Amino acid sequence: MSGLVHVDSLTKTFGAVDALGPLDLDLAENEFVSVVGASGCGKSTLLSIIAGLTEATDGDVRVDGDPIDGPGRDRGVVFQGFTLFPWLTAQGNVEFALEGERMSKKERAAQAREHLALVGLEGFEDHFPAQLSGGMQQRVAIARSLSYRPRILLMDEPFGALDALTRRDMQSLLTRVWEQHKLTVLMITHDIEEAIFTSDRVIVMTPRPGRVRADLRVPLKRPRATEMTTSPEFRALFAEILELVHEKVA
Structure with a gap:
């Protein structure tokens, strides 16, 4: 093997x-x-x-x-559909994926911001999915899947x-x-x-x-x-x- x-x-x-x-x-x-x-x-x-x-x-x-x-x-998974929670901001969607991790709320927020910046969404943390283009929504989905490393x-x-x-x-x-x-x-x-x-x-x-x-x-x-x-x-x-x-x- x-x-x-x-x-x-x-x-x-x-x-x-x-x-x-x-x-x-x-x-x-x-x-x-x-x-x-x-x-x-x-x-x-x-x-x-x-x-x-x-x-x-x-x-x-x-x-x-x-x-x-x-x-x-x-294993992180990204599908064709963006599968974001519409009631959460970009920041909130990424932080949601980190809730099972052993880290403080402040650490979760920092790690979410880091991964949104990684996919080029710095400055869009407080935008809801409906306020983002399709490409930007998929960037959030990728950031979310990468956030827990x-x-x-x-x-x-x-x-x-x-x-x-x-x-x-x-x-x-x-x-x-x-x-x-x-x-x-x-x-x-x-x-x-x-x-x-x-x-x-x-x-x-x-x-x-x-x-x-x-x-x-x-x-x-x-x-x-x-x-x-x-x-x-x-x-x-x-x-x-x-x-x-x-x-x-x-």
Whole structure:
């Protein structure tokens, strides 16, 4: 067994439907990995099992050698929907995630402000979700998930509800945050460019039942810049992944 996250022979069935696996996957400490594949291939199911929100049918999933038994503070989760409490400010939403931590109210407030600043929301602490744009709301959601300092960040189509320009801004923000404050990230996305731009590795899954079709390393230096998306290396990898996603299974 190797890696911070270890997935071994994982399967998931829903009634008569084989949704996932058998699937094997390892995520190293401080590694950024994206998963792409056709709709319905089990990408979100994989993330949900690692998050502890869904039980596997068979197989083994471990974090740092320990089996997953439900959600845990070692794993932060960000979904496509912003999932913010509308009656709490940005500051209040982040502080809410810290209520289970052993810290004073003053310490919680300071840690919330620190993480809102980390995602570029300094000065917006007292704004309610309805007063923030979609991109800003997702920044609050990311700050909230990072605030209790998990070892792993699990992201399920986190920018799927955003317009193209805001989405690109959020991709750049995410890579900067990850480069400054390393942690292991697993991101589910339909956007191949997003997967390449943000990640160290891109996992391509087969159609249902989802298995690993390809595990590709991204040959782009960090820090990443948007100009890289037009480079020959980027475009060649994009074409390879696109072909793999749409390739028929024999």
